[in-house]
Amino acid sequence: MTQSLSQEFDALAKYGALKVDLPDEITANLSPKIELRPYQRTALERWLFYIDKYDGRPKAPHLLFHMATGSGKTVLMAALILDLYRRGYRNFLFFVNSGQIIEKTKENFLNPASAKHLFAPMVRIDDKSVDIRAVDTFDAVNKEAINIHFTSMQGLHKRMTEPKENSVTIEDFRDYKVVMISDEAHHLNAETKKTLSVVEAEEKASWEGTVAEIFRQHPENMLLEFTATVDLSHEAIRAKYHDKILYDYSLRQFREDGYSKDIELRQADLPPEARMMQAMVLSQYRRKVAEAHGLHCKPVILMKSKTIKESADNEAAFGAMVAGLSGDALDALRAASGGDETLSRAFAYIMDERGLSGPDFARELQGDFGREKVVNVNNPTDLERRQIQLNALEERDNEIRVIFAVDKLNEGWDVLNLFDIVRLYDTRDGKANKVGKTTMAEAQLIGRGARYFPFMAPDQPEAAREKRKYDNAMDNPLRILEELHYHCSHNPKYIQDIRNALRETGMLDETARTVRLRLKDGFKQTSLYAGEYVWMNDRKKNPRDGVAGLDAYKIEGRFTYPSLMTGRVTEASAFGGGQLTLKPSSKEPVSRDFKLADFGRAILSFAMDANDFFHFTSLRTYFPQLASASQFVTSDAYLGGVTVSVRGLPDDLAHLAARQKLDITQYVLHEIESGVKRESVEYIGTKDFKPYPIKDRFTDKVLKLRIEGETGLSWAESNVPGLDQIDLSGKDWHAYEDSYGTDQEKHFIKYMHDQEARLRDIYDDFYLLRNEKAVKLYDFDTGRAFEPDFVLFLRKKGQEESTILQLFIEPKGDQLRPKDDWKQDFLAQVKVQARLETVFRGRDYTILGLPFFNETGQANIDFKAAFEIEALGA
Structure with missing residues (x-):
């Protein structure tokens, strides 16, 4: 084919x-x-x-x-x-x-x-x-x-x-x-x-x-x-859509790109009512974590039943359970949850950190999960009536917390704040390792519920609202807002079925693993970790101080109108009191240049008024030195210096109608707007670097990693040649106990091992730290965020004042070079443009960026040459 x-x-x-x-x-x-x-x-x-x-x-x-x-x-x-x-x-x-x-x-x-x-x-x-x-x-x-x-x-x-x-x-x-x-x-x-x-x-x-x-x-x-x-596995459908x-x-790519919640399968050997209570506690935990971080999130639970009658019975049981909830019942649930890390964390946060007693917690749950905040959607007529309400579950004035359903929400339900799905039945239709129809429908429902709940992370203000932020910080409290919990009974065969279904749909990554990246105890006891600093810059709104005209945005002021003046125009516009028809001419078309300002203030003002971008308050955002709208129209630095070439018949060009002048003006303004927006930069990175205690930035981490090539493999599992000859745990200069990075990162650590003797001749000590969300830099020109893979600290010998060099290092595979070359350019600028208090608390600090490291090719030559000069003083 x-x-x-x-x-x-x-x-x-x-x-x-x-x-x-x-x-x-x-x-x-x-x-x-x-x-x-x-x-x-x-x-x-x-x-x-x-x-x-x-x-x-x-x-x-x-x-x-x-x-x-x-x-x-x-x-x-x-x-x-x-x-x-x-x-x-x-x-x-x-x-x-x-x-x-x-x-x-x-x-x-x-x-x-x-x-x-x-x-x-x-x-x-x-x-x-x-x-x-x-x-x-x-x-x-x-x-x-x-x-x-x-x-x-x-x-x-x-x-x-x-x-x-x-x-x-x-x-x-x-x-x-x-x-x-x-x-x-x-x-x-x-x-x-x-x-x-x-x-x-x-x-x-x-x-x-x-x-x-x-x-x-x-x-x-x-x-x-x-x-x-x-269903592209079906031959006829595949042929139809070829x-x-x-x-x-695909859903798999969508998840890998970070646009979905992560799915956690929670199986409990408990009756349905106890599973509903667990989900309610976890839902409230999410709400409290969000509130503590200044976020509005009203988590929703979906209670899934097999039949309409069972759904109604389960709804009644839930209502009775909530109405009769007591502190003793919650204490009992907590006591029974000792082996459940997530639920134990929820109880510890609510009842210990927040100091909420069992009876008070019970009363709070009764208020938040009362009957008026529960809805059953199994009646088709009622469901159609509730569509708008169910489509706005995230709204502040929508207080629904629990939905009871059978299969009415399997399609077309756009909900972002669904965090718990509770399966209240215990049957399976999988046979001979094949996913059954019901199980696949459940997996598709999970996929619908896994839509990400967008939020601004207080500790990552520049991170995308709509993408996961804590794959590399699984122990961060806000990680709970990036997970969908699917609660079901303890049934190993069903769990295998639903895993297979989720794998088929792309929502479950069997290659993912959770690892703990620990700093070595010896490193935590060093004076560098306890008392020294890592230097970082910040970003700020671009003040556009140097913008004094269109040329600042690479707009040269000459435009060509793409439409030919045909010689026949009927005009009825705001600028004329009647209609004018120009007759065709037998002459050949020519091009003529017009100064835009010569079209008159009325034309230019009308065109600018019709486009919000050219209102004065908007223009001042991009041109802060602009004093007035009149200056924008008349000054040679702005529209006064703009010319436009128009092609048409000589007689037509000599007698342009107001409608034509307006069309030409609107075209030029559109081109200017596009050019300004294309070249404009909202943020810039500051050149002043500030110190932050190393012990506050570099800590033990819990990471969720996809095994992809070398990424996700430990040092001992690595297939990179020669690593098995290096006992990384015994290298005090490698601050973390293990390495789960890419092949290039592991090659770089091996390179550092090979330089150990030379470095010890020059420095009292040196430490290499893997950067997992600890250090973030901002490109000077555009404010783009950049997290270099490693920070190398070098402390020189024989100095009256301790001299500490801080080097940013980024190993980079060839396949990532084209889109990431700006990072290498920025690293080169750090040495020249970065400003810091060079002598700070009795220490002399220098920060540097090195070219990308790559095990082969020119990149490796450039890196080694720079490392010889900057680190080894050769």
């Missing part, structure tokens, strides 16, 4: 052929709360290449975005709607498998007051305001609006087969080009999986057949499908 579409684009991406700046029509019109993630940008880059440059694109594209649960497919849908609008599409058909999802989808697309609204408060495309509205039919809709018809697959099929007045019909799709957007699109393959009779194949009056029939009605229709779970999967972003 030939390369699939996804494989073709993977190959193009490898050589950088897909990289492009996303259009402002997309980025400026999404909600200000939305910052596109790298993989979402990748999906959009592929889309733009496919639409604009891909030779194999059919006139009516049918594409699938196969993307992980929780990866923000609806954000991508919104971005594509904006891009398709600028390409002339106005009508969109959005359909999903289940009607119960429709209301929350409308809320996300249409309600600006919703916390999950997808669009900017005012959508502007081609400098016009664009409405987004729901419609029942595409007949007589607003031709300048984004018109969306929301429906379920069942409802769509019924409308096509049983048409009614004032509803969308098959004729709508003959008369108007429509973009069809299918969420949870794997349901469209119901018939693809089946072997049909000749009659069935001809009629095919099915959901899949209905969608295909609509798609064929207009030559410019599009069908865009989105799902996380298309040339349609534009982007494949």
Whole structure:
């Protein structure tokens, strides 16, 4: 079989052929709360290449975005709607498998007051305001609006087969080009999986057949499908999507990139009520940890039953348990949890550190988990009514803490603060090591619950809100906000089943291991550890002190308007009192330069007023020396020095209409805005370095590591040649007991071992410390954070004042060099530009950065040369 579409684009991406700046029509019109993630940008880059440059694109594209649960497919849908609008599409058909999802989808697309609204408060495309509205039919809709018809697959099929007045019909799709957007699109393959009779194949009056029939009605229709779970193991489905999967972003990659919670399977040989109580205690523990760190988090528990009757019984049992909860019951649960590290930590934090007595804790739980904060969603009618409430569980005024369900929330549930799923039954359907249908559905529900709860980490203010932050600090209290606990009974066979299912879906990494990285006792007793300092810089808002004009952002002031003046323009604008039609001329087109300022203050002011970026308060952010909006318009350093080349017929260029001048001005302003935003830097790294006690920064760590090549393997397990000849535990200069780093990190430690004798001739002592979130530096030019892999401390001999050198060292594999070269450039700047109090508390400090270490090639030559000079004084 030939390369699939996804494989073709993977190959193009490898050589950088897909990289492009996303259009402002997309980025400026999404909600200000939305910052596109790298993989979402990748999906959009592929889309733009496919639409604009891909030779194999059919006139009516049918594409699938196969993307992980929780990866923000609806954000991508919104971005594509904006891009398709600028390409002339106005009508969109959005359909999903289940009607119960429709209301929350409308809320996300249409309600600006919703916390999950997808669009900017005012959508502007081609400098016009664009409405987004729901419609029942595409007949007589607003031709300048984004018109969306929301429906379920069942409802769509019924409308096509049983048409009614004032509803969308098959004729709508003959008369108007429509973009069809299918969420949870794997349901469209119901018939693809089946072997049909000749009659069935001809009629095919099915959901899949209905969608295909609509798609064929207009030559410019599009069908865009989105799902996380298309069954590509099925031969017919794999063949169907061979040339349609534009982007494949798996749940496994999503988890490895840090965008999901980690899953912890908790099995307890306890009855359902006791498991519910455990989950309640852990949920409250999460809430208290978040509050202690200034974070708002209201954790939610899902109680999963097998049948509706059992769910109702379990809800009643939970209510009775909470109502009768006592301090004695909690004390008993704590006493029985001695072997449960997580639950013991929760009780210790709440009752010991926070000083909450058993009776007070019981009363608190009764208030937080009372009946009014519990909901059962097994009634379909009730569930549809509650969709918006269930889609806003993170909101401060939404007090739901517990949800009882059977299987009504398996799809379309976008919840971020679900941290506990309690399985209240003990059956399994796995056979002969094969995952059963029910177990796979449970794994998919776990994947939905594993959506990450975004938060700003107080100790990592620059870390991404939406990514895990504590894989390398498993003992940090906030790690509990990065885990989803799946509570089930003690059943080893079921645990194996659910592990297999999670492994298949990509949510469980069997190569992950938790390790303890301990500082050697001998190092902890040294004077360097007890009394010396590590020097680091900080970052601050870019003051833009040197910005005095457009050239500071590499904007040269000359532009070329891309549109040819045709000679026929009808004008009816804010700048004219009537209409003017210019007749064509037989003369050849020429180019003419115009000073933008010559178009007049009225034109320039109108264009600037229509764009928030050019309002004075916004301009002052990027141009702090700007005194007034008038200066921006008239000064040669700003718009006064801008010229634009326009090509057209001589007579037309001599008599540009106000509408044309406005279009040209808006184009130039758009180019300036894009250039400023592209070159602007929000933060810079300070050049003043400050001291921090080594003992406060470097501590014992608990890490979660993926075994990938050498990474995650201990020194004794390493396959790097020659390491077995080095007893790392006996090397006092290596501060930590072990090394779990990459092959290059281990090669570097071996290099240090080979230099030991020479270093001891020069220094009283030297210590190499692996940097696990202990030291963070900030690039001087852009403020980007950088955590060098190692810090080497060298203390010189024979000095009246102890002289301490601090070297930042980064071993780097060749595959990471291109995107990380800025780090090497920054390390080179440290020696020259870093400022510190060189004599501090009787010590003379020097800080240096060295070139990347790599065992082979030029990188190794550069590193060794620098090490000889800076460390060995050669």
